Amino acid sequence: MSSEKVVEPRRQDRGKQRMESLLRAAEEVFAEVGYDRATTNLIASRAVVSPGTLYQFYPNKEAIAEALAAQYAQELELLHASVFHGSVTKAPLSTLIDTIVDPFLAFHRGAPAFEALFLAAAMSPQLAGRIHVLHDTVALRLMTLFEKRSPRAKQDDLRWAAEAAIAVFRGMLPIIAQLKGVKRARAIRELKAVLSRYLEPVIAVRRR
Amino acid sequence: MSSEKVVEPRRQDRGKQRMESLLRAAEEVFAEVGYDRATTNLIASRAVVSPGTLYQFYPNKEAIAEALAAQYAQELELLHASVFHGSVTKAPLSTLIDTIVDPFLAFHRGAPAFEALFLAAAMSPQLAGRIHVLHDTVALRLMTLFEKRSPRAKQDDLRWAAEAAIAVFRGMLPIIAQLKGVKRARAIRELKAVLSRYLEPVIAVRRR
DNA sequence: GACTAATGCGAGCGAAGGCTCGCATATTCG
DNA sequence: CGAATATGCGAGCCTTCGCTCGCATTAGTC
Numbered sequence: 001m002s003s004e005k006v007v008e009p010r011r012q013d014r015g016k017q018r019m020e021s022l023l024r025a026a027e028e029v030f031a032e033v034g035y036d037r038a039t040t041n042l043i044a045s046r047a048v049v050s051p052g053t054l055y056q057f058y059p060n061k062e063a064i065a066e067a068l069a070a071q072y073a074q075e076l077e078l079l080h081a082s083v084f085h086g087s088v089t090k091a092p093l094s095t096l097i098d099t100i101v102d103p104f105l106a107f108h109r110g111a112p113a114f115e116a117l118f119l120a121a122a123m124s125p126q127l128a129g130r131i132h133v134l135h136d137t138v139a140l141r142l143m144t145l146f147e148k149r150s151p152r153a154k155q156d157d158l159r160w161a162a163e164a165a166i167a168v169f170r171g172m173l174p175i176i177a178q179l180k181g182v183k184r185a186r187a188i189r190e191l192k193a194v195l196s197r198y199l200e201p202v203i204a205v206r207r208r
Numbered sequence: 209m210s211s212e213k214v215v216e217p218r219r220q221d222r223g224k225q226r227m228e229s230l231l232r233a234a235e236e237v238f239a240e241v242g243y244d245r246a247t248t249n250l251i252a253s254r255a256v257v258s259p260g261t262l263y264q265f266y267p268n269k270e271a272i273a274e275a276l277a278a279q280y281a282q283e284l285e286l287l288h289a290s291v292f293h294g295s296v297t298k299a300p301l302s303t304l305i306d307t308i309v310d311p312f313l314a315f316h317r318g319a320p321a322f323e324a325l326f327l328a329a330a331m332s333p334q335l336a337g338r339i340h341v342l343h344d345t346v347a348l349r350l351m352t353l354f355e356k357r358s359p360r361a362k363q364d365d366l367r368w369a370a371e372a373a374i375a376v377f378r379g380m381l382p383i384i385a386q387l388k389g390v391k392r393a394r395a396i397r398e399l400k401a402v403l404s405r406y407l408e409p410v411i412a413v414r415r416r
Numbered sequence: 417g418a419c420t421a422a423t424g425c426g427a428g429c430g431a432a433g434g435c436t437c438g439c440a441t442a443t444t445c446g
Numbered sequence: 447c448g449a450a451t452a453t454g455c456g457a458g459c460c461t462t463c464g465c466t467c468g469c470a471t472t473a474g475t476c
Contacts, residue, residue: 009451009452009453010444010451010452011452012442012443012444012451012452012453014442014443014452014453015452015453018453018454033329034329036244036245036329037244037329037330039432039433039434040433040434040435041432041433041434049454049455050454050455050456051434051435051436051455051456052435052436052437052454052455052456053453053454053455054435055434055435055436056452056453056454057453059435060434060435061433061434061435119327121241121242121244121245122245160394160395160398161398163383163398164380164398164399164401164402167376167379167380167382167383168375168376168379168380168402169379170379171375171376171377171378171379171380172372172375172376172379174375175371175375186368187368190368190369190371190372191372193372193406194372194376194402194406197405197406197408197409198401198402198405198406200405201405217421217422217423218421218422219422220421220422220423220472220473220474222422222423222472222473223422223423226423226424247462247463247464248463248464248465249462249463249464257424257425258424258425258426259425259426259464259465259466260424260425260426260465260466260467261423261424261425262465263464263465263466264422264423264424265423267465268464268465269463269464269465
């Protein structure tokens with residue numbers, strides 16, 4: 001077992017730009033046909049680059065997905081920071097849902113390959129692990145938020161509520177993503193209705 | 209354009225049994241690795257049969273999926289007949305949900321490749337169409353049921369409610385499927401909670 | 417038994433796709 | 447400038463996988 005330290009060359013600016021453009025191309029292709037059916041040759045040609053060049057920057061197909069996932073993780077981190085901050089803790093439920101759901105929908109719009117990566121059948125333990133962590137992070141933050149609103153509730157109940165809320169979101173996401181205009185708005189209303197009616201008894205700040 | 213009429217040989221009993229065992233093997237494999245990553249050679253060897261034998265009975269990989277889908281469609285038909293019959297129309301909401309959700313969960317347990325087929329990335333228009341019809345059938349029946357309970361509601365609202373209910377079900381299904389015992393029961397409770405709280409305002413039979 | 421049709425085998429064909437390799441060009445640095 | 451390094455190319459290697467083909471065996475029919 002030798003330590004497989006791969007010496008990354010010092011990237012020139014040109015190289016960094018190529019990596020970005022390859023990532024964007026990969027994002028497109030993953031979004032269009034899914035991870036499994038995306039071919040590295042297509043990604044390369046989409047970035048107007050030869051296959052050899054692609055492999056100059058990424059050791060294999062999975063590394064590309066990995067890099068994309070890392071980017072997404074970072075964006076998600078920013079999103080969390082702006083969404084899960086304290087001031088929302090005591091807002092009315094409908095406001096709470098708006099301030100969380102809308103940014104997440106926006107994120108998914110701007111990260112078209114996100115679902116493709118989630119659904120990828122053929123992924124290494126590492127990539128699967130990274131995806132898993134993304135989910136758990138969201139779940140944990142949601143649960144923590146719920147906890148602040150319902151400090152007397154059982155942790156277990158809140159954890160389940162968080163998991164269910166995420167599942168609902170993911171279940172309705174494909175419908176929303178494929179719609180436009182009025183219908184899309186209607187689908188979003190429906191998603192919010194599901195969430196608010198479900199969470200109401202668990203989470204609502206009650207006036208007394 | 210010649211009419212590509214493929215003359216199916218008259219199957220012997222042995223052949224029919226082989227076809228069944230091939231379908232069961234395919235079901236296993238699809239459920240384990242998904243449609244795309246399932247190889248016909250693996251399916252054949254799982255059925256303890258040579259690749260050639262497999263192709264004796266099914267012209268190609270997709271025909272296997274098609275046959276499975278047809279079987280599932282038939283089972284779904286039976287399930288519909290037993291679940292969407294009139295007597296449920298006026299039951300309390302929680303009863304209604306139990307009598308629909310439980311059989312559907314049971315169906316998904318007994319049809320392990322069902323989700324795999326739904327998620328298959330590479331499928332022909334025909335197979336995609338068949339899947340699409342399955343979804344629409346469920347949605348329509350659900351909507352019709354809702355309509356009987358809330359005849360004064362707008363059709364559009366009911367259609368959306370049906371779509372959302374299905375999306376919720378599909379979103380939570382993976383969680384439920386991967387759990388066992390107490391946790392599984394808990395997840396199912398949560399699914400039913402989501403559905404009943406969401407549907408309550410739309411669908412509940414109110415006593416006056 | 418003799419003839420036909422169905423069943424069964426498995427080596428291997430052909431295409432697809434991840435990835436490599438030898439070589440050319442561009443950039444950086446002393 | 448010259449050496450070292452980074453970037454770039456694209457034909458094609460190698461493996462995987464859907465599927466075929468020639469041939470053997472078994473079942474059904476008269």
